Amino acid sequence: MTAGRTTTSFRGRAARRQLLYMLLAVGVLTGAIGVEAGVGVAAPLPGPVPVSGDGPPSSGGDLDWWSLYNRTGQPIYGHWGEQTGNDVSNLDLVKDIPLQDGLHESRRRTDDPRWLGPNPYWWAHICFDHGWWNLNGLAGSLSWNGAFTLYDDTGALKATWNDWDNGLLHEIHLTRNTAEAPC
Numbered sequence: 001m002t003a004g005r006t007t008t009s010f011r012g013r014a015a016r017r018q019l020l021y022m023l024l025a026v027g028v029l030t031g032a033i034g035v036e037a038g039v040g041v042a043a044p045l046p047g048p049v050p051v052s053g054d055g056p057p058s059s060g061g062d063l064d065w066w067s068l069y070n071r072t073g074q075p076i077y078g079h080w081g082e083q084t085g086n087d088v089s090n091l092d093l094v095k096d097i098p099l100q101d102g103l104h105e106s107r108r109r110t111d112d113p114r115w116l117g118p119n120p121y122w123w124a125h126i127c128f129d130h131g132w133w134n135l136n137g138l139a140g141s142l143s144w145n146g147a148f149t150l151y152d153d154t155g156a157l158k159a160t161w162n163d164w165d166n167g168l169l170h171e172i173h174l175t176r177n178t179a180e181a182p183c
Helices: 013-036
Strands: 065-071 077-084 087-093 103-108 121-128 131-139 147-153 156-162 169-173
Touching: 087 103, 121 147, 121 156
Parallel strands: 065 147
Antiparallel strands: 065 103, 077 087, 077 121, 121 131, 147 156, 156 169
């Protein structure tokens, strides 16, 4: 052993790689334990979402999250994501554990919740009514409540959200992907 060096040094690539694998393993185990214990972020839907407002709720809610609410009348699964620059926030719902009607999932926002910086880019691939529906790209920031809500619009999948710049309720119909096999 040379002066100034210890045997527990993490200077080598192999040691750093082992440390990263160890941290990854701890994260996976923590997630698995949380799933087995029933710990998650799904929760019953709150009351009506306001359709206008200039800032955060008076309760001082956490602005660092976006949510996807399911009000379609049936379970859904698939992917919903946000990207701002190189930062990505994904919600991946698997077929075996779909998002039930009346519930929501939340993820950390990649955009600045104070509406500073570039608009995020949103995309989705959702199984609804035995078919795949795509949100092929939507650029824009969510309002302080950071929520998309999915609805069954007479057999079509519709998403609504409040835009940050004017607080108005926006809506878009997702596109049914008829080239993809039913889900």
